[in-house]
Amino acid sequence: MQYKEAKQQFVQAWGALGSQWGINKTMAQIHALMMVSTDPLSTEDIMDELSISRGNANMNIRELMDWALVNKVFKAGERRDYFVGEKDVWKIAKQVAKIRKTRELDPILKLLSELKHIDTFVKTEDNKHFQKMVNDVHKLALNVDRLIEGIFKAEESWFWEKILKIFAK
Amino acid sequence: MQYKEAKQQFVQAWGALGSQWGINKTMAQIHALMMVSTDPLSTEDIMDELSISRGNANMNIRELMDWALVNKVFKAGERRDYFVGEKDVWKIAKQVAKIRKTRELDPILKLLSELKHIDTFVKTEDNKHFQKMVNDVHKLALNVDRLIEGIFKAEESWFWEKILKIFAK
DNA sequence: AATAACTTTCAATATTTATTGAAAGTATGA
DNA sequence: TCATACTTTCAATAAATATTGAAAGTTATT
Numbered sequence: 001m002q003y004k005e006a007k008q009q010f011v012q013a014w015g016a017l018g019s020q021w022g023i024n025k026t027m028a029q030i031h032a033l034m035m036v037s038t039d040p041l042s043t044e045d046i047m048d049e050l051s052i053s054r055g056n057a058n059m060n061i062r063e064l065m066d067w068a069l070v071n072k073v074f075k076a077g078e079r080r081d082y083f084v085g086e087k088d089v090w091k092i093a094k095q096v097a098k099i100r101k102t103r104e105l106d107p108i109l110k111l112l113s114e115l116k117h118i119d120t121f122v123k124t125e126d127n128k129h130f131q132k133m134v135n136d137v138h139k140l141a142l143n144v145d146r147l148i149e150g151i152f153k154a155e156e157s158w159f160w161e162k163i164l165k166i167f168a169k
Numbered sequence: 170m171q172y173k174e175a176k177q178q179f180v181q182a183w184g185a186l187g188s189q190w191g192i193n194k195t196m197a198q199i200h201a202l203m204m205v206s207t208d209p210l211s212t213e214d215i216m217d218e219l220s221i222s223r224g225n226a227n228m229n230i231r232e233l234m235d236w237a238l239v240n241k242v243f244k245a246g247e248r249r250d251y252f253v254g255e256k257d258v259w260k261i262a263k264q265v266a267k268i269r270k271t272r273e274l275d276p277i278l279k280l281l282s283e284l285k286h287i288d289t290f291v292k293t294e295d296n297k298h299f300q301k302m303v304n305d306v307h308k309l310a311l312n313v314d315r316l317i318e319g320i321f322k323a324e325e326s327w328f329w330e331k332i333l334k335i336f337a338k
Numbered sequence: 339a340a341t342a343a344c345t346t347t348c349a350a351t352a353t354t355t356a357t358t359g360a361a362a363g364t365a366t367g368a
Numbered sequence: 369t370c371a372t373a374c375t376t377t378c379a380a381t382a383a384a385t386a387t388t389g390a391a392a393g394t395t396a397t398t
Contacts, residue, residue: 001283001284001286001287001288002287002288003287003288003293003295003296003299005287006284006287006299006303007299009280009284010280010284010299010303013276013277013280017273017277019191020191020272020273021190021191021273022188022189022190022191024355024356025356026356026357035302036295036298036299036302037295038294038295038298043374043375052357052358053357053358053359054358054359054375054376055357055358055359055360055376055377055378056356056357056358058375058376058377059356059357059376059377062376079365079366079372079373079374080373080374080375081374081375087302089302089305089306089308089309090309093309103189104186104189107182108182108186111178111179111182114170115170115175115178115179117170118170118171118172118174118175119170119171119172124172125207126172126205126206126207127172129205129206129207130172130175130176130179130205133204133205133256133258134175134179136258137258139258140258140259140262143329143332146332146333146336147332149336150332150335150336153336154336159335160312162335163312163315163316163319163335164315166319166328166331166332166335167315167318167319167322167323193385193386194386195386195387212344212345221387221388222387222388222389223345223346223388223389224346224347224348224387224388224389224390225386225387225388227345227346227347228346228347228386228387231346248342248343248344248395248396248397249343249344249345250344250345
C-alpha cells in the first residue's frame with residue numbers, strides 16, 4: 001500500500017467512525033487530515049484534499065477549533081490562515097471526552113438526580129420500579145463520571161498500566 | 170413532579186442521548202420505555218405511548234431484539250406479541266459495548282494494523298509522521314479494546330471498586 | 339377453507355442534517 | 369482610499385435518515 005492510499009483510508013475511516021458517534025463526517029475527516037499532516041494546512045488545502053466547498057471547510061474548521069483540537073497558526077509573509085491539529089492522541093481523547101461529558105453526561109446526571117425526587121405519595125409497583133431504574137442508571141452514570149474525571153487528570157501510561165493490572169489477575 | 174411526567178422526561182432524555190451517539194431516537198425511546206416498565210409491552214402499547222406508526226414501532230423493536238436488549242414473551246391466552254426489556258443496567262451497558270465494539274472498534278483495529286505495513290521504500294518526513302500517528306492511535310485503540318474486554322468479564326461492583334482505587338491515591 | 343387477529347415489509351414521504359456557493363464582511367498594503 | 373486577498377455567513381439545496389401507512393404475509397380459530 002502506498003502512503004497516499006493509506007492516508008485516504010485513514011481519513012475515510014475516521015470520518016465513518018465520527019458519524020457513527022454523532023460527529024459530522026467532514027469534521028472528523030478534517031481532523032484526521034490534520035492529525036497526519038506535519039505542516040499546517042490552509043482552508044484551500046482542505047477543500048482540495050476532501051473535495052468540499054469553502055463554506056463547509058470553514059464551518060468545520062471552526063467547530064474543530066471550538067473543540068480545541070485544532071489551532072490557527074500564522075505563517076510569516078502569508079496572508080491566509082493556516083491550521084494545525086493536536087497530535088497527541090491521549091490529549092485528543094481526553095479533550096473529546098471533556099466536551100462530550102459537558103454536553104451529554106452532565107445534563108443526564110442532573111436530570112437523573114431530579115427524577116429521584118418524584119412525587120411518591122402513592123407508591124405503586126410501577127413507581128417503585130421507576131425509582132429503582134433511575135437509581136441504577138444514576139449510579140452507573142456517576143461511576144462513568146468519576147472514571148472520566150480520573151482520566152482527565154491521568155497520565156496515559158500510568159492509567160493504562162493501572163487498568164491492565166486490574167484485569168491481570 | 171408526577172410519575173407520568175418523570176417517565177416522559179426519562180424517555181425523552183434517553184432518546185436524545187441515543188441520537189447523540191448514533192442510535193435511532195425512537196429505538197432509544199422504546200428501550201427507555203421498556204426499561205421502566207414492569208409489565209411486558211405490546212406493539213400497540215408502544216405506538217400509543219410514543220405516538221408512532223406500527224411500522225416504525227415494529228422495526229425498532231426488532232432492532233432492539235437484534236441488540237439483545239429486548240425479548241419477546243408470550244402471554245397465556247393472548248395472541249399478540251409482548252416484549253420485555255433487560256432491566257439490569259450493567260448488562261445493558263455491556264451489551265451495547267459488545268455490539269458497538271464488534272461493529273466499530275474491531276474494523277478500526279484491523280485497518281490500523283494494516284496501515285502499519287505501508288510501502289516505506291522512501292521514508293519521507295510525512296511518511297514517518299503518518300506511521301507514528303497510526304501507531305499511537307493503534308496503541309490507544311488496543312488499550313480501549315482490552316478495557317472493554319475486561320469489562321465484559323467483570324462484575325459491576327468489583328469493577329468500580331477497582332477503578333475507584335486507582336484514582337483514590 | 340374461510341375469516342379474524344395479528345405482524346412484517348417497503349415504496350412513498352417527511353424530517354433532519356450537511357453542504358454549497360455567492361454575497362457580505364474584514365484586514366492588508368499600495 | 370481603493371483594490372486585493374482573504375474569511376465568514378446563511379438561505380437555498382442536496383443528501384442522509386427516519387417514519388408512515390397500506391398491502392402482503394402469517395398464524396390461529398371457527
